[in-house]
Amino acid sequence: MKYPRLSPELDRRRKLMPDDIRDIRLERERGRTLKYLAKKFNVTIIAIFYWTNENYRQKILERSKHQNKNRKTQNKYHQESKKYIRNVNPAFKEYQKEQSKKHYNKHKNESKTKNNIN
Numbered sequence: 001m002k003y004p005r006l007s008p009e010l011d012r013r014r015k016l017m018p019d020d021i022r023d024i025r026l027e028r029e030r031g032r033t034l035k036y037l038a039k040k041f042n043v044t045i046i047a048i049f050y051w052t053n054e055n056y057r058q059k060i061l062e063r064s065k066h067q068n069k070n071r072k073t074q075n076k077y078h079q080e081s082k083k084y085i086r087n088v089n090p091a092f093k094e095y096q097k098e099q100s101k102k103h104y105n106k107h108k109n110e111s112k113t114k115n116n117i118n
Contacts, residue, residue, distance in 0.1 A: 015043050021051050028052040 008018055016024070024037055034045045034052075041048070050057055 016041060016047065016051065024048060024051055 008014055020041055024041065027037060028034075028048070034048045037048045038045045050060065
């Protein structure tokens with residue numbers, strides 16, 4: 001399910017609004033330092049660098065796309081392996097039954113000992 005994207009003004013995770021980014025770029029072109037802008041806008045130096053250096057920004061965006069693609073692929077294989085273990089492998093079902101019985105018996109014995117103490 002895809003969620004609708006919030007506008008930058010409504011997204012509370014953002015510290016820098018489009019107007020701030022425009023101002024940062026203008027001040028950076030005028031020679032302001034990264035450190036000065038970071039303090040002024042209460043963000044990290046890397047955040048200022050991200051919004052003022054287009055090459056760096058593109059590199060980060062590409063890396064993010066690549067990581068998301070890998071994450072989706074890994075998730076797909078993980079889901080497939082879970083299906084195999086649950087549906088195809090009968091030994092797993094037996095193992096689950098044994099674990100369930102052990103868990104039940106353990107709690108049953110604990111409740112007996114508590115009743116005997118009282």
